[in-house]
Ligand SMILES: [Zn+2]
């Protein structure tokens with residue numbers, strides 16, 4: 001297993017064969033693009049030849065590669081759930097926002113009245129980019145995300161889903 005740190009790899013991509021330590025430009029496609037444990041892109045595993053790849057796969061890489069692939073699948077599922085959650089919030093939007101201000105990297109949402117809790121069109125024009133829009137939707141939904149998307153996630157993970165026990169109120 002390579003001892004290259006993420007920072008070293010990010011500064012200058014080091015292409016060293018994980019088996020024989022010679023130059024190796026063939027990257028393992030199995031775990032390519034997968035996130036690491038902290039959600040950053042995993043530094044690629046390189047090989048000089050098919051033989052070195054086979055040797056390393058049998059010796060050590062098999063488990064790490066499978067774990068990385070699984071992590072990539074979980075992150076993709078999370079991305080899909082997040083997109084579905086934002087779409088849901090936009091369609092069932094009931095907060096009156098009159099103005100959006102950005103000061104020192106903080107977004108301030110000025111709220112108007114919606115006494116009758118009417119559904120309102122989401123004010124996309126008030127946000128200058130997609131990240132601001134997503135941040136506003138997340139802030140307004142607060143901790144309701146799990147409640148909104150748990151049925152979707154249950155369907156996505158299928159039989160692997162285990163319902164959480166219902167805890168008594170505090
Ligand atoms: Zn090699």
Ligand SMILES: [Zn+2]
Pocket residue numbers: 028029030031032045061064065
């Ligand atoms: Zn791999």
